[in-house]
Amino acid sequence: MSWGTQAALLLTPYLAGTLLLLLVPALLTLALAFTGYDTLTPPVWRGLQNFVTLARDVRVGQAFQNTLIYVALAVPLRVAAALALALWLQGRRPGAGWVRAAVYVPSVVPPVAYALAGLWLLNPLYGPVNLALGALGLPAPAWLAEAGPARVAVALLAVFQIGEGFVVLLAARRGLSPEVLAAATVDGAGAWATFRYIVRPLLQPWLVLLTLRDVALSFQNAFAAAYLMTGGGPYYATLFLPLLAHEEAFGGFRYGEAAALMLAALVTAAALIAVFWALWRGWGGAEEW
Amino acid sequence: MVTSWRRWWWRAGALAVAAVFLWPVLGMLAFSLRPAGLPPPRTLLEGLSLQTLAWDNYQRIFELVPLGAYTLNSLWLAALAVPLTIVTASWAGLALTWLAPPERRDLLALSVALLLIPGAAVWLARLVLFNSLGLRDTYWPLLAPALMGADPLYVLVFYWAFRQVPRELFEAARADGAHALDLWWRVALPLARPAALAVAALAFVFFWGDFVGPLLYLKSPALYTLPVGVQQLLALDRTNWPLLMAAAAVMTAPPLLFFLAAQHFFWREYTA
Numbered sequence: 001m002s003w004g005t006q007a008a009l010l011l012t013p014y015l016a017g018t019l020l021l022l023l024v025p026a027l028l029t030l031a032l033a034f035t036g037y038d039t040l041t042p043p044v045w046r047g048l049q050n051f052v053t054l055a056r057d058v059r060v061g062q063a064f065q066n067t068l069i070y071v072a073l074a075v076p077l078r079v080a081a082a083l084a085l086a087l088w089l090q091g092r093r094p095g096a097g098w099v100r101a102a103v104y105v106p107s108v109v110p111p112v113a114y115a116l117a118g119l120w121l122l123n124p125l126y127g128p129v130n131l132a133l134g135a136l137g138l139p140a141p142a143w144l145a146e147a148g149p150a151r152v153a154v155a156l157l158a159v160f161q162i163g164e165g166f167v168v169l170l171a172a173r174r175g176l177s178p179e180v181l182a183a184a185t186v187d188g189a190g191a192w193a194t195f196r197y198i199v200r201p202l203l204q205p206w207l208v209l210l211t212l213r214d215v216a217l218s219f220q221n222a223f224a225a226a227y228l229m230t231g232g233g234p235y236y237a238t239l240f241l242p243l244l245a246h247e248e249a250f251g252g253f254r255y256g257e258a259a260a261l262m263l264a265a266l267v268t269a270a271a272l273i274a275v276f277w278a279l280w281r282g283w284g285g286a287e288e289w
Numbered sequence: 290m291v292t293s294w295r296r297w298w299w300r301a302g303a304l305a306v307a308a309v310f311l312w313p314v315l316g317m318l319a320f321s322l323r324p325a326g327l328p329p330p331r332t333l334l335e336g337l338s339l340q341t342l343a344w345d346n347y348q349r350i351f352e353l354v355p356l357g358a359y360t361l362n363s364l365w366l367a368a369l370a371v372p373l374t375i376v377t378a379s380w381a382g383l384a385l386t387w388l389a390p391p392e393r394r395d396l397l398a399l400s401v402a403l404l405l406i407p408g409a410a411v412w413l414a415r416l417v418l419f420n421s422l423g424l425r426d427t428y429w430p431l432l433a434p435a436l437m438g439a440d441p442l443y444v445l446v447f448y449w450a451f452r453q454v455p456r457e458l459f460e461a462a463r464a465d466g467a468h469a470l471d472l473w474w475r476v477a478l479p480l481a482r483p484a485a486l487a488v489a490a491l492a493f494v495f496f497w498g499d500f501v502g503p504l505l506y507l508k509s510p511a512l513y514t515l516p517v518g519v520q521q522l523l524a525l526d527r528t529n530w531p532l533l534m535a536a537a538a539v540m541t542a543p544p545l546l547f548f549l550a551a552q553h554f555f556w557r558e559y560t561a
Contacts, residue, residue, distance in 0.1 A: 010381065029410065102311050113536075135332065177386035269410060
């Protein structure tokens with residue numbers, strides 16, 4: 001057998017699994033979006049009816065708005081935090097290894113346990129966050145019980161689970177050539193100038209990739225937070241698209257409408273992949289990979 | 290003088306960052322040992338003071354909800370899914386290093402593109418698919434991601450590790466008549482133990498924490514996993530925080546210990 005045949009053999013489960021679990025479901029979502037389906041009777045063709053129904057539902061506009069706010073808050077904060085921590089902790093100073101491990105710890109906490117910890121941390125009356133704010137004489141919002149603070153709280157909780165991006169940027173920073181950085185110092189560049197003109201441009205591909213990946217992850221993170229902590233409330237302030245789709249499908253047996261809602265996530269994915277593809281070709285297929 | 294000032298600055302910053310990131314887990318542990326009947330704390334110190342340690346909180350959660358059986362189910366699932374993930378992800382990662390450059394580039398691009406598809410976008414259709422296959426209320430849908438290496442990222446981690454293996458090693462083994470599976474098991478995998486451990490830790494966190502799978506697919510209580518049990522406990526009494534924190538701690542301990550045990554290899558793999 002040639003290398004190619006051997007490789008094809010070992011790739012079979014990965015490619016078959018991808019087909020079964022991602023590509024076929026994506027096409028099925030697209031098809032279901034144009035039907036009425038309650039899982040008990042076969043799907044009925046509806047054309048664009050689902051989209052008309054959804055356009056009339058006030059919750060849909062609200063869910064789009066909430067999801068956009070979540071992405072706009074959580075993604076930049078998560079990428080910036082991962083970058084700042086990776087650059088600060090990349091050195092071999094004594095104790096740095098322990099701090100790196102500490103930064104990773106919240107990322108291994110299972111979603112259900114993390115949501116419980118979040119509910120307790122942010123409890124308006126006796127949660128540690130408000131007790132600490134009270135002790136400092138600062139105003140303490142009712143967090144998950146008020147629309148505005150609930151939106152912020154849900155996004156802020158996601159900022160601590162950045163292990164993956166942190167590790168990727170740590171590796172990317174360590175991969176930079178020490179000579180280039182030393183040359184910058186010799187030329188008299190300070191820490192900020194080195195970051196601005198050398199480190200950040202060299203890390204740019206990784207930052208772009210992480211940002212795209214984070215937008216995709218936002219759908220899961222937002223669902224976990226809303227389903228486990230807020231139930232979409234208060235006053236629909238944390239009703240995100242995947243939660244609304246879940247309610248349509250499992251609360252109302254309206255799978256067609258739910259699939260039509262999830263098309264928004266698939267269109268987002270298509271846009272992210274298009275951006276990635278344009279950049280990938282610009283990088284010449286990323287030879288160094 | 291300046292250096293010692295900078296060293297203190299580093300220490301203070303490092304402690305502050307570690308405290309902020311460890312606070313949810315440490316607070317969870319501290320609060321889980323608070324006696325369940327006490328009135329809610331009014332100051333931070335009161336909330337975290339541990340005058341009496343209520344270890345029986347950990348016993349009570351197992352009596353209120355059959356957490357013991359659920360834990361066994363979760364362990365059983367992870368014991369199947371994690372090794373399977375390592376097999377499929379390392380196969381794909383190894384195969385990528387063997388492909389000719391044009392195909393390799395296409396498959397790498399595909400793997401990165403797959404990272405950009407939100408899982409939430411296809412949950413519903415997967416459910417319809419597995420239902421039509423008659424696999425609802427079984428562990429198959431929960432195990433299925435392991436067939437594709439669970440996450441394309443794990444495939445990439447193996448690919449980066451195997452790329453370090455000199456091609457001559459494979460050529461030599463092949464000249465001796467070794468097949469693809471021999472090369473994988475005898476040559477590649479032993480040289481990529483750190484990568485395998487790192488992926489094992491990541492995959493364990495992935496399968497152990499999965500709450501969407503059970504939510505969508507499991508109907509029989511006999512099959513329920515730990516995330517379902519903890520949600521049941523939350524539904525029983527949303528205000529009994531010591532018990533809820535004890536349940537959260539029970540759920541967090543295995544992945545945390547796995548991570549701490551594997552962390553040496555974990556960092557080496559990513560940041561060598």
